[in-house]
Amino acid sequence: MNTQATTSPQFYLTAPAPCPYLPGEMERKVFTHLVGPRATEMNDLLTQGGFRRSQNIAYRPACESCRACVSVRILAKEFKPNRTMRKVEAANADLVSTAYPAQPSTEQFSLFRRYLDHRHQQGGMSDMSALDFAIMVEDTHVRTKVIEYRRRPEEGQDGPGQLVAVALSDIMSDGLSMVYSFFDPDMERRSLGTFMVLDHVRRANEMGLPHVYLGYWVNGSRKMGYKVRFLPQEHLMSQGWTRYQQDAGE
Template sequence: MNTQATPSPQFYLTAPATCPYLPNQMERKVFTHLVGPRASEMNDLLTQGGFRRSQNIAYRPACENCRACVSVRILTEQFQPTKSMRRVLSINRDVVATVHAAEPSTEQFSLFRRYLDHRHQSGGMSDMSALDYAIMVEDTHVNTRIIEYRVREPGSGIDSSKRGELLAVALSDVMSDGLSMVYSFFNPDLEKRSLGTFMIMDHITRTRALGLPHVYLGYWVDGSEKMGYKTRYHPQEHLTPRGWEVYTPSGEAGDKV
C-alpha cells in the first residue's frame, strides 16, 4: 500500500509594494506555484477561494491595512443583459470568436502592444516584450485557451483560411465550475464596439453552454475607477469573510450561497 502523503502546496508572502489601484496604499500577496499533475485541481480550488492565476503562479492579496480587493464571479444562468449590453451584441454581430490552444502569435502580440500603449502606458506590464507575452500565454499547467475575436470575412464559413481583422483576444482558464478570464485585450481605437463588454458576455454564453455556473472576473477594487465595470454584470457573487454572497448595487451582500 502506498502510504506516501500527497504533497501540499507551499505558500509564500511577497514584500510590501506600492498598490497599483489605490493611492497611498501598499500591497502584499500570498502565492503558490501551480505545477505538476494536480495543477488544474489546485487552480479550481484556489480560484474558488479568491486566488487568481498569472502564468504558473496563483496569488491573492494579503494586504495588512486594506481589504478593497474583492473576488467577483458572474452567475451565468441567471444573467440578463441590460439594454446597453444588448446593443453591444448587436454592434458586434459581425464578430466571430475562435478558440485555440494557449499559443501566442505575432498578430496577438501586435494587438497586445497597441492595447498597452494606449491603455496602460505606466502600468506594470507596459514594458512587456514579445517573449514576455509568449510566457504569459504558454506558461500554464492548467486547461487554458486563447479566444480570438475577428471580423467575419465573406465566405469564411466555407473557407477557413479567410481570417478577418483581429479585434480582441481573451486568455481564459476552463475550470470545473466555469471560465476564469485571466487576461483580455482589444483594439483601443474601436471604442464604439465596447469589446471588453462583448468578451465578457461571450464568456457568459460559453459558460452557460457548458452547463457551468460561473464566470470569474478577478478582483473588483472598491474605489478604483478602472475596476468599476466588473460590477455591471448581475447577478454576481462577491467573496466575503462569510463565503460567496450575492452582491447588490447598494454595496450590501445578499443571501449567502
C-alpha cells in the same frame, strides 16, 4: 536530506509595494506555484478561494490595512444582459469568437502591444516583449484557451478576418476564469471589453458551467468599476460566496 516531493502547495508572501489601484495604499500578495499533475485541481480550489492565476503562479491580496479587493463571479445561468449590453452585442454582431490552445501568435502580440501602448503606458506590463507575451500565454499547467475575436471575412476575402480582441481564459470545473484580455484601442465604441465578458457568459452556459470569474473588483477604483455591472453576481466575503446587492448610488 529529504528529497520527497511535497503534495501540498507551499505559500509565500511578497514584500509591500505601492498599490496599482488605490493611491497611497500598499499591497502585499500571498502566492504559490501551479505546477505538476494536480495543477488543474489546485487552480480550481484556489480560484474558488479568491486566488487569481498569472502564468504558473496563483496569488491573492494579503494587504495589512486594506480589504478593497473582492473576488467576483457572475452567475451565468441567471444572467440577463441589460439594455446597454444588448446594444453592445448588436454592435459586435459582425464578430466571430473562436477558442484555440494556449499558443501565442505574432498577430496577437501586435494587438497586445497596441493595447498596452494606448491604455497602460505606465503599468507593470508596459515593457513586455514578444517573449514575455509568449510566456504569459504558454506558461500554464491548467486548462487554458486563447479566444480570438475577429471580424467576419468579407465575401471573396482570403484568410481570417481582422483580429480585434483576445481573451486568455481558464476552463474550470465550475466556470470560466478570465485571466487577461485585450482589444483594439481604436475600437472603443464597440465596448469590446464588455462584449468579451458577455461572450464568456454565453460560453459558460453552453458548457453547463455556472460561473464566470472576473478576478478582483476594487471598490474605489474607476477602472475596476465595470465588473459590478454584470448581475447577478457573487462576491467572496468572510462568510463565503455571497450574492451581491448593488447600492443605489453605484
